[in-house]
Amino acid sequence: xxxxxxxxxxxxxLTFLSMVPFILAAQGTMLGGRTGVFNVAQEGIMxxxxxxGFLVGYLSxxxxxxxxxxxxxxxxxxxxxxxxxxxxxxxxxxxGLALFFMGLGLSSLLPKIALGVTLTPxxxxxxxxxxxxxxxxxxFIGPILFNQNILVYISVILSxxxxxxxxRTNLGLRLRSVGENPxxxxxxxxxxxxxxxxxxxxxxxxxxxxGAYLPMVYTGTFTDLMVKGRGWIAIALTFFxxxxxxxxxxxxxxxxxxxxxxxxxxVGGGIFPYQFLIxxxxxxxxxxxxxxxxxxxxxxxxxxxxDRERRSL
Amino acid sequence: MDxxxxxxxxxxxxTFDKVVALSNVDFELKQNEIxxxxxxxxxxxxxxxxxxxxxxxxxxxxxxxxxxxxxxTSPRDALLKGIGMVHQHFLQINNFTVIENIILGSKVSQxxxxxxxxxxxxxxxxxxxxxxxxxxxxRIETLPMGTRQKVEIxxxxxxGVKVLxxxxxxxxxxxxxxxxxxxxxxxxxxxxxxxxFITHKLREVLSxxxxxxxxxxxxxVISLTRKDASDDxxxxxxxxxxxxxxxxxxxxxxxxxxxxxxxxxxxxVKGISKINADKTQAISDIDLSIHEGEVFGIAGVAGNGQRDxxxxxxxxxxxxxxxxxxxxxxxxxxxxxxxISRGFVYIPEDRLADGFLNKVSVAYNLILGYHHxxxxxxxxxxxxxxxxxxxxxxxxxYNIKTTGPDEIGGNLSGGNIQRVMIARAFSxxxxxxxxxxxxxxxxxxxxxxxxxxxxxxxxxxxxxxxxSEDLDELLLICDRIAVMYRGKIVGILTRDKxxxxxxxxxxxxxxxxxxxxxxxx
Numbered sequence: 126x127x128x129x130x131x132x133x134x135x136x137x138x139l140t141f142l143s144m145v146p147f148i149l150a151a152q153g154t155m156l157g158g159r160t161g162v163f164n165v166a167q168e169g170i171m172x173x174x175x176x177x178g179f180l181v182g183y184l185s186x187x188x189x190x191x192x193x194x195x196x197x198x199x200x201x202x203x204x205x206x207x208x209x210x211x212x213x214x215x216x217x218x219x220x221g222l223a224l225f226f227m228g229l230g231l232s233s234l235l236p237k238i239a240l241g242v243t244l245t246p247x248x249x250x251x252x253x254x255x256x257x258x259x260x261x262x263x264x265f266i267g268p269i270l271f272n273q274n275i276l277v278y279i280s281v282i283l284s285x286x287x288x289x290x291x292x293r294t295n296l297g298l299r300l301r302s303v304g305e306n307p308x309x310x311x312x313x314x315x316x317x318x319x320x321x322x323x324x325x326x327x328x329x330x331x332x333x334x335x336g337a338y339l340p341m342v343y344t345g346t347f348t349d350l351m352v353k354g355r356g357w358i359a360i361a362l363t364f365f366x367x368x369x370x371x372x373x374x375x376x377x378x379x380x381x382x383x384x385x386x387x388x389x390x391x392v393g394g395g396i397f398p399y400q401f402l403i404x405x406x407x408x409x410x411x412x413x414x415x416x417x418x419x420x421x422x423x424x425x426x427x428x429x430x431x432d433r434e435r436r437s438l
Numbered sequence: 439m440d441x442x443x444x445x446x447x448x449x450x451x452x453t454f455d456k457v458v459a460l461s462n463v464d465f466e467l468k469q470n471e472i473x474x475x476x477x478x479x480x481x482x483x484x485x486x487x488x489x490x491x492x493x494x495x496x497x498x499x500x501x502x503x504x505x506x507x508x509x510x511t512s513p514r515d516a517l518l519k520g521i522g523m524v525h526q527h528f529l530q531i532n533n534f535t536v537i538e539n540i541i542l543g544s545k546v547s548q549x550x551x552x553x554x555x556x557x558x559x560x561x562x563x564x565x566x567x568x569x570x571x572x573x574x575x576x577r578i579e580t581l582p583m584g585t586r587q588k589v590e591i592x593x594x595x596x597x598g599v600k601v602l603x604x605x606x607x608x609x610x611x612x613x614x615x616x617x618x619x620x621x622x623x624x625x626x627x628x629x630x631x632x633x634x635f636i637t638h639k640l641r642e643v644l645s646x647x648x649x650x651x652x653x654x655x656x657x658x659v660i661s662l663t664r665k666d667a668s669d670d671x672x673x674x675x676x677x678x679x680x681x682x683x684x685x686x687x688x689x690x691x692x693x694x695x696x697x698x699x700x701x702x703x704x705x706x707v708k709g710i711s712k713i714n715a716d717k718t719q720a721i722s723d724i725d726l727s728i729h730e731g732e733v734f735g736i737a738g739v740a741g742n743g744q745r746d747x748x749x750x751x752x753x754x755x756x757x758x759x760x761x762x763x764x765x766x767x768x769x770x771x772x773x774x775x776x777x778i779s780r781g782f783v784y785i786p787e788d789r790l791a792d793g794f795l796n797k798v799s800v801a802y803n804l805i806l807g808y809h810h811x812x813x814x815x816x817x818x819x820x821x822x823x824x825x826x827x828x829x830x831x832x833x834x835x836y837n838i839k840t841t842g843p844d845e846i847g848g849n850l851s852g853g854n855i856q857r858v859m860i861a862r863a864f865s866x867x868x869x870x871x872x873x874x875x876x877x878x879x880x881x882x883x884x885x886x887x888x889x890x891x892x893x894x895x896x897x898x899x900x901x902x903x904x905x906s907e908d909l910d911e912l913l914l915i916c917d918r919i920a921v922m923y924r925g926k927i928v929g930i931l932t933r934d935k936x937x938x939x940x941x942x943x944x945x946x947x948x949x950x951x952x953x954x955x956x957x958x959x
Contacts, residue, residue: 177770217669295549300544302531309529312493314514425532435494 130265137269140378141277143341144330146171147377148280149316150359152287153331155368160303160317162210162325163428167222167332168356169228170202171211174336176232182249191249192337196268199333200326201230207325211318225356226271233349241320246336256388276338280374283331287370293420300324304424307431317431323355335359359408367422377415383409394401443505444469445490445521446633450499452485457851459485460656464501472623472633474643475815477653478881480853483636484526486653487603491523492516514543516747522594523603528586532555532579533806536572537561540593541678570623575956582946583739584615591622600627601635608642610740610907612942614872622645629785638882639910640672654678677882687881687889688914701729705751705870710760711745712925721925728870728903731738731896735916736905739945742904743925745787750874751903752784753777778807781869783877787905794847794860801829801843808866830864836861854881860865864891871895874905889915909941918954923947 150167157164162168172193182191185313201225240247252274261271291297300320302310307317336356340347358380367374387405390397447465452458460482467473474736475483488494490501492510501508503519510516516523530539537554540561546557554955557713558574565572570588578586587607594602596663604623608616623633623646634649643650644664651661652675659675673689673703705728712720721743728734738744753774759769762782772780786792795803805814805825813824829843838857840850850858856879863871877885892915893904906912912919913936920930922946929944 201675261805293550293552295552298534298538298542300551302534305531305533306529309531310543312491312513312523312525312529314512315543 134223134265134268136385136389138273139388140382141253141269142153142372142379142381143384144377145276145280146338146343146355147359147362147380148284149276149331149335149338150356151362151366151373151377152280152284152370152384153199153328153335153372154330154363155366155370156287156331156357157177157206157321157325157328158304158363158368158424158427159301160319160321160324161307161426161429161431162207162328163217163425164203164206164325164328164332165218165360166202166206166224166352166353166356167229167359169225169232169331169340170199170332171228171336171352171356172232173202173228173235173351174199174333175351176336176347177333177338178337179249183247184239187302188249188252188341192334195333196335197331197333200330200335202333203326204322206329207322210430211321212326214432217428217430229350232347246348248345249340251343251345252341257392274342276334276342284370284374291370301332301424304426308433310430311433313398330386332356332359358406358410361414364423365413365417367417368424368427369422379413380406380409383386441468441471441793443504446505447486447500448502450486450489450493451488451497452482458656460489460496460929463653463656463658465651465658466661467632467634468649468898470627470630470646472627472635472646472648473753474647475634475636475653476638476640476643476650476672476676478638478883478885479879480655480851480881481653481676482656483653484605485656487605487634487636489769490516491521491603507574509544517597517599520598521603522597522599522601522952523588523596524590524607525860526606526609528590528591530578530586530589533577533920535575535577536581537574537587539578539608540574544597553921561592561596564592568620568622568660571651584618585718587615587619588622591627593740595626599631601634603633603636605636606802607635607637608637608639612739612945613909613938614942614946616642620841638676638763640676643672644669648857655911681883681886686886688886694797701730701899702733703729704765705903707751708761708763708765710747710750710757711760712750712755713758714825719925721750721922722931724927726920726930728901730899730901732918733892733902733904733916735912736903737912737919737941737945738924740817740921742922744922744926745874747922748784748787748874748905751872752782752858752942775810779811782865783863783866783871785863785871785873786876789859789878789944790854794855796846796848798835798847799844800840800850800858801825802860804829804832804843804865806862808862832861832865836864837887846899851879853884856880857884860888860891864895867946868895868900870901870903872903872905875907877908877911885911908947909938913938913941921945 150171154164154167158261167211176194177198178191181194182188185191188329206220206224210217211216219291254272255275261267292303299315303315303317303320309413311317339351344351362376362380384406387402391399391402443466445467447463450460452460452464463486464541465484466484479484484496489496490510492512492515492695501510509517510519531542537558541557542556546554561574570592572585572588572592578589593666607744611619623635627633635643637643644667647664650667650672652659653670654676673683707724707726710724711722712718724747736744736747750757753772761768764770769780771779792795795806809815809820814820826843832838833840835841836857838861839854865872877888880888882908896902904912904916916933918930918932919936919941920927921941922928925945928947931941
């Protein structure tokens with residue numbers, strides 16, 4: 126294999142590996158938004174998911190159990206968001222920001238309570254790659270696409286499943302109607318609150334899982350602030366993907382590519398200063414946003430709360 | 439005809455934050471009848487029906503369906519019990535198709551495939567039965583109002599309702615569409631439904647209803663059959679004893695226009711076009727001139743560029759091309775503040791977004807936009823004594839229901855917010871008033887008050903540009919009416935040429951295809 130091919134294989138494999146947290150967090154955001162609940166606490170939920178996932182995995186010795194707990198905690202955040210916005214009708218943005226700060230604090234507090242201060246970082250085993258028989262033997266493509274950890278496959282299957290559910294099932298039709306025009310949905314006997322709770326909780330679980338992915342795949346341990354803005358980028362990505370699962374998946378691939386590129390260039394040293402390189406994903410976000418935000422197809426009722434008895438003026 | 443009551447409501451009470459909306463109201467709907475529920479804005483008609491449909495909870499009272507007491511807790515509940523409602527603002531999802539909107543919320547034969555063939559066949563059958571013609575695969579946002587209303591009716595029929603409530607169903611329809619709606623209603627009654635028709639328009643109840651109930655200020659006034667009803671009786675029932683009908687504008691007969699086009703033109707708009715950011719044409723090549731003292735109306739189905747035209751004339755939006763002259767001077771490049779100094783006054787369409795501040799006091803709202811002018815302001819400082827004094831005057835003259843100038847604007851009801859906007863506009867020393875949906879949310883005496891104000895102002899030479907979706911309003915007060923369709927003015931009629939159906943044809947863009955046939959739709 127030539128040098129270029131090695132580099133490219135490596136780069137693409139890492140890109141697919143890195144797209145997972147973006148996909149999971151953005152699909153979680155999208156799902157809540159499709160019923161009008163706009164979560165902006167991704168960064169905090171991911172941090173808590175990473176922290177809890179790692180701690181439970183480490184203390185119980187069972188990584189799967191860690192994953193489940195991270196998802197449960199994410200779901201709990203989603204439940205809190207749904208309760209404050211849907212039941213108490215508080216401003217979604219304010220509640221979301223509060224949850225972000227809560228997650229931020231919680232994520233660094235929990236390891237200190239559970240483990241104390243340690244000199245050597247405690248480690249959990251990272252997820253192994255799973256080779257798909259036959260497919261992984263395809264030259265070039267095989268190692269990139271079919272020799273990855275299980276969550277890479279799951280995130281792609283999830284995206285397709287979400288697309289099918291939203292656009293090809295009666296459940297999806299109802300769900301979208303709540304996010305477009307809850308009054309209409311309500312008048313046809315669709316329980317607006319029920320769908321908002323459901324999607325907010327499942328969305329939170331996906332975001333929690335996105336957080337847990339980081340220690341489980343990248344580092345094997347939890348470090349403070351390890352999400353590094355991926356949660357915020359997931360919000361941008363949701364708009365970039367027009368609140369649609371398949372475009373979101375490809376958007377995630379793009380952002381993952383930029384992220385890997387910036388790491389590669391840091392490792393390689395060279396002409397660009399380190400600070401510039403870590404700016405790269407965010408610059409990409411801004412550029413992408415400039416070109417897509419205005420045209421983004423946003424659910425009609427995104428970020429608003431529905432009150433049946435409020436009289437329209 | 440079977441005349442037993444299918445639906446009764448007894449002693450219904452409802453208050454919204456201390457405001458009494460309904461007090462001890464009784465209501466009865468008989469089998470196979472069209473009942474007209476008549477009343478002005480704020481009479482409680484819609485509130486009463488929203489209770490029946492499960493959207494609002496009543497504070498006390500009971501509901502009987504076919505003689506059996508029932509409690510309706512949600513729209514779902516109402517639908518299950520066979521009660522459907524077509525709201526004034528259609529409850530539809532704009533980016534869904536017609537069939538998706540119809541089946542939404544109901545069980546479908548194939549929940550996992552998005553294949554609605556079976557349901558489509560069912561709806562198609564209903565379409566034939568009630569002679570409603572609709573393309574089921576069209577997206578809602580592409581359809582005209584009349585068709586969207588048919589979708590709304592189909593939604594109810596698809597759910598097999600026995601009672602259908604229609605809330606102000608003629609509001610956004612052109613006269614031709616109104617006629618076709620009335621045909622549909624008559625077919626529905628023949629097919630066994632019972633219908634409640636909510637309206638504030640007298641002529642409509644008299645032309646289509648079997649029985650009429652009138653509400654005023656949340657109370658029953660009268661209920662009677664059509665043959666017992668007369669114009670005078672219903673008018674009196676709707677407006678109460680307090681209003682002087684003889685000197686009203688609304689109920690006066692044969693108003694004549696005194697050729698105001700002889701007077702000098704004050705506003706000249708020449709070839710104004712505006713292209714939106716997304717390259718669509720908002721308004722194109724508008725020419726119009728308004729004369730001193732003239733009341734110039736703009737008719738059109740909502741969303742045909744009326745708002746853009748008003749905002750271009752006010753200088754809120756720039757035009758892409760064309761010129762605007764005021765009193766002979768070109769003002770195309772002037773901003774809104776300069777135009778206000780010239781005597782422009784604007785009542786915007788969307789009062790909550792563009793005309794009113796929810797979180798500041800009524801007094802602030804009453805001077806908003808004119809706060810930099812005398813007597814409110816002196817060398818850049820606001821003279822609060824003058825502001826207080828004139829707000830108090832405005833509150834009493836315009837009958838604004840508020841605790842005083844210091845009350846927070848957001849506490850006011852929709853009708854009172856509109857009164858604030860009107861008070862503000864009419865208290866200025868203006869030369870040109872641009873008013874978009876001027877009387878929205880007002881009761882009949884207040885509407886009449888506003889019309890009188892316009893008459894008085896125009897006698898002193900103030901020109902008025904009235905943009906309205908209510909054709910009856912325009913026919914009542916305007917000297918000339920221009921019709922807008924897709925951003926163009928497709929016709930201007932003088933008062934002696936006013937004809938409802940002709941304007942309706944223009945509103946539906948009929949002129950564009952006039953060569954085809956003469957038979958209309």
